[in-house]
Amino acid sequence: MKNFKQKIVAKKLAEELSIKDGVVKVNQTSCDGCTSCVDVCPFSAISIKSLSSDEVKELPFKGRLKVWIKGNSKATINTDACTSCGLCMKQCHEFAIHKQAI
Numbered sequence: 001m002k003n004f005k006q007k008i009v010a011k012k013l014a015e016e017l018s019i020k021d022g023v024v025k026v027n028q029t030s031c032d033g034c035t036s037c038v039d040v041c042p043f044s045a046i047s048i049k050s051l052s053s054d055e056v057k058e059l060p061f062k063g064r065l066k067v068w069i070k071g072n073s074k075a076t077i078n079t080d081a082c083t084s085c086g087l088c089m090k091q092c093h094e095f096a097i098h099k100q101a102i
Contacts, residue, residue, distance in 0.1 A: 009095055017086045022099040024082050024089070026075045028055075029063035030096035033073030037088035037097060045081035046088055048073050 016022070028051070038046045051072040056064060075097070077088075089097045 013086075013089060016089065016099040019084075019099050019101050022084055022101050023079055024077050024084050024086075024097060024099050026077055027096045027098065028074050029060055029066070030094045031074045031092075032066055032070040032094055032096075033075065034070075034093070035075075036091050036093065037075050040087045040091040042085070042087065043081050043083055045078045045083075046075055047078070049076050050074075 033048055035048055038048060051059075051067065051074055056067050056072055059067065075088075077097075084099055086099065089099065
């Protein structure tokens with residue numbers, strides 16, 4: 001049986017996957033740079049980059065805390081190669097990848 005948070009996340013994921021014309025984005029605050037999205041992407045549209053100290057300073061507290069604990073690596077999506085298949089969204093344990101309508 002799913003708990004309340006899992007139900008909310010599953011509903012949001014289903015809504016985002018139903019967006020036909022959308023672009024996939026990474027929430028840099030939530031991403032912990034684990035590379036699971038890179039591994040699952042069949043189009044090699046996701047890579048990991050290191051944030052500069054200025055980029056880290058621009059993050060909210062939660063993002064800076066994650067950088068301090070997990071490091072400054074974050075996922076980035078090449079929108080030209082991305083087909084919005086949603087595999088990365090399903091794989092992300094931090095729920096940091098979202099599809100937005102364009």
